[in-house]
Amino acid sequence: DVKVTQSSRYLVKRTGEKVFLECVQDMDHENMFWYRQDPGLGLRLIYFSYDVKMKEKGDIPEGYSVSREKKERFSLILESASTNQTSMYLCASSPFLQEGQEQYFGPGTRLTVT
Amino acid sequence: GQQVMQIPQYQHVQEGEDFTTYCNSSTTLSNIQWYKQRPGGHPVFLIQLVKSGEVKKQKRLTFQFGEAKKNSSLHITATQTTDVGTYFCAGWHNYGQNFVFGPGTRLSVLP
Known part of the structure; x- marks a missing residue:
């Protein structure tokens, strides 16, 4: 059974803080993704990675960066958190996106920036 | 840019009614x-459609992919309270080389 875990379910940070969100998958998947989910907007792709040390911008990368030093781990970094980054953050992984493989999601991290 | 839209945004049905x-x-x-x-949960994959005009069924759920491969539908027959949740479609765009989710349809089922 594929398992995608995220470091925290809930997180509260102050404006200007540096925030790290961690995601780990245990199925040796090539692709990993970070989304944010906001009411009425669905899931919006922030960044994805198709291999170690590789990353691609999604639809809304501004204010975020990512790191993938190991295949199983994909980190999302908010360099200087702002209140408009308050959201639910979802990590996902998949074997090969181009072949239409399904994405497996983690439980999500609800981040509040005050 | 490429967009995926879903309608309706919300749907309230009585248990036993159909939903699309x-x-x-x-x-x-x-x-x-x-x-x-599901409410409070994370997205879980239901199905994938690849061929133009494809129709797939999973028990009470019927999925269709349009002939032009630009639209799709999900139909639930005789809804149950366990069907409550938000249903998202997501697609891989040929030319943009990116994967986009729709905003979702939130289904409420009244017992």
Whole structure:
């Protein structure tokens, strides 16, 4: 059974803080993704990675960066958190996106920036 | 940019009634996937459609992919309270080389 875990379910940070969100998958998947989910907007792709040390911008990368030093781990970094980054953050992984493989999601991290 | 729209945004039905959500893309899709997210949960993959005009069934759920591969639908027959959640479509766009989720349709089922 594929398992995608995220470091925290809930997180509260102050404006200007540096925030790290961690995601780990245990199925040796090539692709990993970070989304944010906001009411009425669905899931919006922030960044994805198709291999170690590789990353691609999604639809809304501004204010975020990512790191993938190991295949199983994909980190999302908010360099200087702002209140408009308050959201639910979802990590996902998949074997090969181009072949239409399904994405497996983690439980999500609800981040509040005050 | 490429967009995927879904209608309706919300749907309230009485248990036993049917439900349909529609997904429309601004560009041709290589494939379309459907996910379900229960309240408080995370999206879970339901199915993938690849061929033009494809129809797939999962018990009371029927999924269709349009002939032009730009739209899709999910139909639930005789809804149950366990069907409550938000249904997302997501597609891989041929030319943009990116994977886009629709905004979702939230289904409420009244017992």
